[in-house]
Amino acid sequence: MTLARPHFLPTEAQALELVAQPLTREAFAAFGDVIESGQRPPLSINAGMTARHHDLAHVDLGPEGGRALVNIFETQPYALPLRVAMLERHPLGSQAFVPMDGSSFLVVVAPAGDTVCVEDVRAFVxxxxQGVNYARGVWHHPLVVTQRVANFVVVDRGGAGHNCDEIHLPDGVRLLVS
Known part of the structure; x- marks a missing residue:
């Protein structure tokens, strides 16, 4: 798969401040899935001892194949306001983040594509x-916690092919998240 070199589109505003909105399935739908237990009634399994919250995200391993990786990320906290200088995307598969310790985190995203328009960047808390599953190709900031070191289960794609692109904001453009 050959991808165009990603870039930010110019913006008239030299500084854009994003206020993180509460994360909901509806608001996040264009970027992927919200992973939470209240989406639908659970299935009763294991002789009634376990409630299975089933099929909460579309794990996309891409058309070229690959395998699912299950990881634990230990993430250091950022200070707010966060200055966004870079976004990344995974063009060959989805990527899910689920907190292991109840940590709230910020989600900074932009639609999939070879360009990122600063005005299209969104922030959620x-x-x-709740966890998130970024759809294949969706631009996102690396994991952002703000209160303490936090651990996350991360499910993404392993296998052949280049699966991480980074894009940097041009000089003079400031994107702040609070």
């Missing part, structure tokens, strides 16, 4: 019991 989770409630500590």
């Amino acid at each position: 989770t409630d500590g019991r």
